[in-house]
Amino acid sequence: MKNRICQNDFFAVAAVLILALVVFLAPMFGNRSADYVKITTDSGEQIFSLSKNSEYTVTSNEHSVTVKVNDREVWVVQATCADKVCVNSGKILYGGQVIVCAPARISIEIIGEKGDVDYAVG
Amino acid sequence: MPLAENKTHRLVLDALLLSIALIFSYVEAIFPLTAFIPLPAFKLGLANVVIMLAVWIVSSIDAVFISLVRVVVMGLLFGNPVSIWFSLGGAVLSLLTLVILKRFASLKFSFVGISVLSAAAHNVGQIIFATAFFGVKTVFAYLPFLLVVSTVFGAICGALVNFIFPKILKLKVKK
Numbered sequence: 001m002k003n004r005i006c007q008n009d010f011f012a013v014a015a016v017l018i019l020a021l022v023v024f025l026a027p028m029f030g031n032r033s034a035d036y037v038k039i040t041t042d043s044g045e046q047i048f049s050l051s052k053n054s055e056y057t058v059t060s061n062e063h064s065v066t067v068k069v070n071d072r073e074v075w076v077v078q079a080t081c082a083d084k085v086c087v088n089s090g091k092i093l094y095g096g097q098v099i100v101c102a103p104a105r106i107s108i109e110i111i112g113e114k115g116d117v118d119y120a121v122g
Numbered sequence: 123m124p125l126a127e128n129k130t131h132r133l134v135l136d137a138l139l140l141s142i143a144l145i146f147s148y149v150e151a152i153f154p155l156t157a158f159i160p161l162p163a164f165k166l167g168l169a170n171v172v173i174m175l176a177v178w179i180v181s182s183i184d185a186v187f188i189s190l191v192r193v194v195v196m197g198l199l200f201g202n203p204v205s206i207w208f209s210l211g212g213a214v215l216s217l218l219t220l221v222i223l224k225r226f227a228s229l230k231f232s233f234v235g236i237s238v239l240s241a242a243a244h245n246v247g248q249i250i251f252a253t254a255f256f257g258v259k260t261v262f263a264y265l266p267f268l269l270v271v272s273t274v275f276g277a278i279c280g281a282l283v284n285f286i287f288p289k290i291l292k293l294k295v296k297k
Binding site: 003005006011012013015016017020021024098099100 | 230234236238242263265266277280288
């Protein structure tokens with residue numbers, strides 16, 4: 001190793017940032033015919049149709065999260081967790097995209113094929 | 123390059139490095155990083171500084187032992203059975219990256235590049251273990267943020283080591 005910052009270091013940084021970008025964008029290349037949103041909590045899964053505009057409040061691990069489905073987009077309106085990462089996550093609409101609330105152990109995912117769906121509510 | 127002049131010297135160096143790594147981990151555990159970065163499971167990666175130094179001051183094998191012992195001790199003291207696995211997963215991949223870098227690209231990077239790459243490997247390793255634990259896709263959402271933040275901190279740590287390393291090489295045992 002050298003002791004001064006050299007050109008390869010910038011390549012290394014760039015490579016990692018590109019990797020981050022690729023992982024971030026990967027869901028967009030996924031399923032575009034996604035029709036359902038799956039909310040997973042401590043107690044199990046619930047699946048809702050993307051076509052129905054509605055608000056759902058789920059509770060898990062002593063936190064509650066309010067999820068809104070509108071115009072086939074899903075986002076978190078409100079959450080009782082401390083960091084509010086889920087609220088700031090923005091809207092998801094493509095198959096495979098996920099919003100996670102780690103303190104509440106809740107994940108909200110867009111899923112597509114009929115095979116993913118065991119039952120649907122609404 | 124290795125500093126150790128004999129087996130005892132090497133043993134002492136390993137023990138010192140392990141102690142420093144443990145102290146760094148302890149400080150890291152106390153530091154309220156979530157006040158600055160509101161995301162859970164983030165670490166400053168200070169211990170990686172020590173491991174990187176170990177790889178080049180002593181040897182890869184010593185670094186592997188130091189890293190694994192540190193993970194186990196910290197896990198026993200401060201963690202729970204689940205968190206030990208995540209730390210292990212990250213540490214293993216990070217160590218692998220360091221060993222490969224030392225063996226094949228030793229002169230091509232400064233510690234900044236080495237730190238950034240091993241930090242990224244650490245995150246990927248953690249995510250892989252977390253995915254195996256909890257199920258696919260969910261945890262991957264974290265990875266981009268982890269990678270970006272770890273690149274920043276990794277670069278800072280790397281610059282630090284760049285500065286320290288020449289001074290360390292000058293240390294000599296008093297006869």
